[in-house]
Amino acid sequence: MLQRSLSEKVFNVFNILGFFLFTIMMLIPITFVIKTSLDISQIGEVNLNLLPVEPSLLFYRMVINDESVYRPFMNSIIITVAGTTLSMLVNALGAYTLSKRQLPGSRFFIYFLIIIPMLVGGGIVPTYLLIRALGLIDTLPVLFVPQAANAWRMILIRNYYWSIPLSLSESARIDGAQEFTVFFKIILPLSKPVLAAIALFTGVAYWNTFMAAVLYIRDAKKYTFPVKLRELIILGGDAEKNLEEMLMQLGLDPTEYFLSIEGLSSVMMITAMIPIVIIYPYLQKYFAKGIMVGSIKG
Amino acid sequence: MYVGKKLLRLGENMDSASSSKVYRRNEKKVFNKTNIMLYLMILPPLFLYYLFRYVPMPGIMLAFQRYTISGFKYWVGFENFTYVFNTPFFWRAFRNNWVFVAFSYVFITPSPILFALALNEIRVRWYKKTVQTISTLPNFVTWVVIAGIFMQLLAPNRGYVNQVIMFFGGESIYFLSKPALFPWLFTFMRIWKGVGYSSIIYLAALAGVDPQLYEAAVIDGAGKLKQTWHVTLPGIRSTIVVLIVLSFSRVLTGMFEPIFVLKNAYIESTAEILSTYIYNLGISRGKYYLATAIGLFKSSISMVLLFFANWLSKRVTEDGRSIL
Numbered sequence: 001m002l003q004r005s006l007s008e009k010v011f012n013v014f015n016i017l018g019f020f021l022f023t024i025m026m027l028i029p030i031t032f033v034i035k036t037s038l039d040i041s042q043i044g045e046v047n048l049n050l051l052p053v054e055p056s057l058l059f060y061r062m063v064i065n066d067e068s069v070y071r072p073f074m075n076s077i078i079i080t081v082a083g084t085t086l087s088m089l090v091n092a093l094g095a096y097t098l099s100k101r102q103l104p105g106s107r108f109f110i111y112f113l114i115i116i117p118m119l120v121g122g123g124i125v126p127t128y129l130l131i132r133a134l135g136l137i138d139t140l141p142v143l144f145v146p147q148a149a150n151a152w153r154m155i156l157i158r159n160y161y162w163s164i165p166l167s168l169s170e171s172a173r174i175d176g177a178q179e180f181t182v183f184f185k186i187i188l189p190l191s192k193p194v195l196a197a198i199a200l201f202t203g204v205a206y207w208n209t210f211m212a213a214v215l216y217i218r219d220a221k222k223y224t225f226p227v228k229l230r231e232l233i234i235l236g237g238d239a240e241k242n243l244e245e246m247l248m249q250l251g252l253d254p255t256e257y258f259l260s261i262e263g264l265s266s267v268m269m270i271t272a273m274i275p276i277v278i279i280y281p282y283l284q285k286y287f288a289k290g291i292m293v294g295s296i297k298g
Numbered sequence: 299m300y301v302g303k304k305l306l307r308l309g310e311n312m313d314s315a316s317s318s319k320v321y322r323r324n325e326k327k328v329f330n331k332t333n334i335m336l337y338l339m340i341l342p343p344l345f346l347y348y349l350f351r352y353v354p355m356p357g358i359m360l361a362f363q364r365y366t367i368s369g370f371k372y373w374v375g376f377e378n379f380t381y382v383f384n385t386p387f388f389w390r391a392f393r394n395n396w397v398f399v400a401f402s403y404v405f406i407t408p409s410p411i412l413f414a415l416a417l418n419e420i421r422v423r424w425y426k427k428t429v430q431t432i433s434t435l436p437n438f439v440t441w442v443v444i445a446g447i448f449m450q451l452l453a454p455n456r457g458y459v460n461q462v463i464m465f466f467g468g469e470s471i472y473f474l475s476k477p478a479l480f481p482w483l484f485t486f487m488r489i490w491k492g493v494g495y496s497s498i499i500y501l502a503a504l505a506g507v508d509p510q511l512y513e514a515a516v517i518d519g520a521g522k523l524k525q526t527w528h529v530t531l532p533g534i535r536s537t538i539v540v541l542i543v544l545s546f547s548r549v550l551t552g553m554f555e556p557i558f559v560l561k562n563a564y565i566e567s568t569a570e571i572l573s574t575y576i577y578n579l580g581i582s583r584g585k586y587y588l589a590t591a592i593g594l595f596k597s598s599i600s601m602v603l604l605f606f607a608n609w610l611s612k613r614v615t616e617d618g619r620s621i622l
Contacts, residue, residue, distance in 0.1 A: 022433070149347055211558075226443070230442050
């Protein structure tokens with residue numbers, strides 16, 4: 001092996017130390033949120049400890065019991081499941097057509113789906129006026145149908161289709177299979193890795209739906225989880241009143257507790273992150289495999 | 299003998315089939331059975347794009363119109379633009395937008411490159427993997443949660459940062475109410491959220507640098523710093539260039555969500571950007587024509603930048619790749 005010089009050793013030590021500090025910097029904010037969610041102590045003196053002073057699951061119980069939190073959570077689940085399903089179906093099918101280079105009109109599709117939308121767009125207001133004219137304000141489909149088709153995802157899927165040997169679909173066609181059969185029986189099963197990867201990324205995007213909900217949803221019953229979260233953590237809402245009501249729902253005496261709204265929003269932030277953390281190892285598997293990286297490069 | 303005959307016949311049949319007029323005509327027709335199925339498959343995306351991207355396009359005309367309470371539209375030429383250009387709020391949002399763009403290129407663009415370069419030097423695999431796992435996760439968390447986390451962290455008195463300040467005898471600071479601090483805090487949050495994920499592509503590029511080049515450099519007596527400068531950086535140069543060029547076309551987009559969440563009345567003077575201003579003016583206050591005018595102005599700038607990026611991409615990439 002090559003000899004390592006002293007300066008190199010010093011550099012390595014500092015590098016490892018630097019990343020240690022970096023990791024701590026990444027972890028402190030999240031640890032602090034977890035602490036806040038578990039701590040029901042009153043505001044006291046300065047305390048740098050990241051462990052809760054008075055540990056309790058009270059905030060979690062309050063959130064689970066609250067209808068106004070439960071509904072946005074379910075809405076987010078609905079649009080994530082419905083949106084991902086619809087989006088994958090639409091994009092996987094469309095990508096198959098895009099993969100046919102010989103098909104008359106294939107240039108047109110690229111222009112129509114990618115180049116022209118890149119150059120011109122209606123913008124926020126005309127799109128909003130259209131959605132309103134269609135009567136889609138305050139409906140759940142407005143949160144996943146307009147975003148379902150995505151040209152970039154279609155291109156990623158198409159590139160994968162291209163890597164499937166042509167002879168496979170050729171032989172099926174000789175056996176008399178029609179394009180739909182070829183697609184569902186041969187192409188789709190072989191494309192599982194790319195479809196799984198894109199489904200995960202699509203799912204994350206739907207779970208995080210925020211802007212569309214801010215634009216098109218007024219009715220609190222149709223809020224997505226991030227919108228509810230914003231209402232709570234940023235606007236504060238009727239924080240004190242909310243807390244009191246929630247305590248009474250649990251059959252507790254509000255005068256005995258001195259809670260802050262931060263504990264409640266911490267629980268909600270953790271709830272919003274849990275699904276991401278659960279699927280994260282799978283997500284990682286895919287970008288580690290280079291699917292996403294390769295696609296960005298190509 | 300029999301098999302051979304059958305094979306021959308098969309060949310005959312195929313030949314006659316392809317030369318028969320019916321088959322040929324079918325093959326040439328655009329709308330043969332196969333093609334119709336293929337067109338059906340792409341119909342849903344085309345329809346969704348048509349409805350939600352193309353139908354609103356003529357709505358841009360609103361930028362040149364006004365209407366009465368009864369809904370009667372009339373043309374006003376560039377009046378909406380002159381009106382908007384005469385309001386200080388527009389210029390405030392315009393200026394802030396470019397301040398954030400400048401911060402992006404000075405701090406956010408280099409951060410994943412430096413991160414990848416440093417991480418690449420770490421030889422302990424589990425350590426490298428752990429750092430990557432932790433730093434990439436926030437990219438998938440919505441800005442609402444990221445903003446919420448930082449609002450708690452930076453909150454006056456109770457926030458952890460202020461607890462540290464108070465521990466050392468300082469005064470509690472309400473960070474997110476200081477206009478001068480906001481661009482810095484926002485940049486920090488963007489790096490915190492995105493550095494891990496953005497570095498993946500650079501790490502992949504770094505893995506592709508030929509190890510023999512390093513060996514040659516070492517034999518020539520190059521230290522770590524010189525190796526980085528003469529081998530590593532040239533090795534990932536094309537990746538850096540492509541990504542920077544690509545980013546030109548979307549400098550004015552993509553900041554709506556974090557700004558919208560983090561903005562409050564105290565820091566509006568440095569936090570408001572064009573897209574949040576359009577939202578306020580158009581959706582919240584119903585001044586559709588003014589908001590559309592600003593939107594058109596903004597997308598015109600984006601379009602110019604896109605053509606510029608395209609031109610640049612053709613010139614600087616080795617294979618003369620274009621974006622459009």
